[in-house]
Amino acid sequence: MVMTIRVMSSGKGYEYLLKSVVVGDGDREMSSPLTRYYTESGCPPGTWVGTGLMSLDDGRTPALVEGDTVTEEHLARLLGEGIHPVTGEKLGKRFPALQPPRERIAARFARLDPGLRGEAREETVQRIREEELAKTPRTAVAGFDLTFSPPKSLSAIWGVADAGTQALIAQAHHAAMRDTIGLLEDRVAATRVGAGGIAQMPIMGVIATAFDHYDSRAADPQLHTHVVVSNKVQGEDGRWRSLDSRRLHKATVALSASYNAFLTDHTARLLGVEWVPVDRGKDRNTGWEIEGVPAALIAEFSRRTTGGSDGAEGIEQVKNRLIEQYVAEHGRQPSAATVAILRQQATLETRPEKELHSLADLTADWRERAELVLGEDAPTWAQHLLDRDAAEARLRADDLGLEQIDDLASVVLMEVANRRATWGRWNLHAETMRQIMGVRFATTSDRTRVLDQIVAYAEAESLRLTPEYDRALPAHYLDGEGNRFQPVDRVAYSSQDILDAEQRLLHHSQDETGPSLTARLVARHTSRKIRGVRLDPDQAAAITRIARSGLTLDLLVGPAGSGNTTCWV
Secondary structure, eight states, rough: OOEEEEEEESSTTTTGGTTTTSSSOOOTTTTSTTTTTTTTBBBBOOOEEEEGGGGGHHHHHHOOTTBOOOOOOHIIIIIISOTTTTTOOOOOOOOOOOOOHHHHHHHHHTSSSSSSSSHHHHHHHHHHHHHHHHSSOOOOOEEEEEEEEOHHHHHHHHHHOOOHHHHHHHHHHHHHHHHHHHHHHHHHHOOSGGGGGGGGEOOOOOOEEEEEEOOTTTTEEEEEEEEEEESSBTTHHHHHHEEEEOOOHHHHHHHHHHHHHHHHHHHHHOOHHHHOOOOOOOSOOOOOTTTTTOOHHHHHTHHHHHHTTTTTOOHHHHHHHHHHHHHHHSSSSOOOOHHHHHHHHHHHHOOOOOOOBHHHHHHHHHHHHHHHHHSSSSSHHHHHHHHHHOOOOOBBBSOOOOSHHHHHHHHHHHHHHOOOOSSSSSHHHHHHHHHHTTOBSSSSSHHHHHHHHHHHHHHHHHOSOOOOOOSOOOOGGEEETTETTTGGGOOOOOOOHHHHHHHHHHHHHHHSSOOOOOOOHHHHSSSSSSTBBOOOOOHHHHHHHHHHHHSSSSOOOOTTSSSSSHHHO
């Protein structure tokens, strides 16, 4: 269960959204948008989302409102060209028309000195071709694809349940998604103004399109929604600018954790399910799944991750193979950040082409597969699971006292400090949402009020590193807790314990009472083969400097693959 972000380029980058949309009107007798196209191959058309739609209303053309259907022409205008999706009028600056390599090469040829002839001209022409073809293709940023995916246990129930239950699950998913978009609009979305974008400016809201999808690329049940947020936003001064993407990227993990928490509340209210924590292994946050959904069923519906019965490798198998290759090449285990990169590579390597099926065909296949695992009728199993008496106590914000808030804030700070040396508002936000995942709240407002109380306590107990903004500002530049030149989410924090630890390390790095080997002894070892490996000159120089420094703490830094590990093996 996660919300991910992907940058969408201008031009035809939006077309993948249309490839899975059904052709035709479908069976409109069904009540839910997700089941309305039950017998058609593909998914429902997209709909408009976001309070920023009001900024498109010029009073002359019919206004777009939330829930309206998105057309291909709309996407071509807004995401392809950066213009008004209905009227085609400019929304600030158009996306730049970037020249293809062929045109850039021709333009540079035309500027060559006519006096340049013979071999010198041929060499210059060849160099121009190579330079232009080697350049990474440049396109403008049209928007950001925020993909909301519930956990596999919820998708598994959705995939085999009756149409009424499917509609309730989709309702809970959409409610959590809307809550998260509301949080994004209220606390994240902004634009920047002034020289170098020095100041932040509030916007009217975001303009977005939402596309519901049924399945994964392995045709497993995976209810998820692509919400594409346009990069075009209208500032409070009425001018059109770009969304502050740096802020959006920094807040992505916090928004993802918020979606997770909101989803547990909505599913508990609508379906009466209980959520339980699941250990996902070292270096990964605790996952949450619906109680009563067998691990075997989750594995059956996770072919994209674990691999299929036909022998095709899944993401985890390819990731593990890439890790083994990394260890063989570097002589050590990869860091958590490197593992994440390797997993992304595995995801791309195992990505099959998307095949379109009707929800009717998919559901029939899912039920058949589930019954082999469950040993009973899948829809009946789902109904019995949801018929359980799971009436959990649902808290109001006022039910938590100050002492409990303080205790939770201490846990949040401890977890954040265990992972990083410095942190900010979004790090505390994300960890707080994780810490209160096991609590069911009466409303979204109650959860966010508790979130704000815990984050406020955690910030108060942190050591502020960013100096207070001490310049006089007009009133309209002040913004609640902070100001437009120093928003609250740009303030960096740490702790005294971390600073003290850094001071101890610095002290040891200057302590020259450690042993120092003779140059002759070091040279004897660095000049001969060890285990069949001879050190390169730069490796030998590094070892010599460290072995003779006399420092009690020394440091060797080098890029991956440069032989750091070999120096000490």
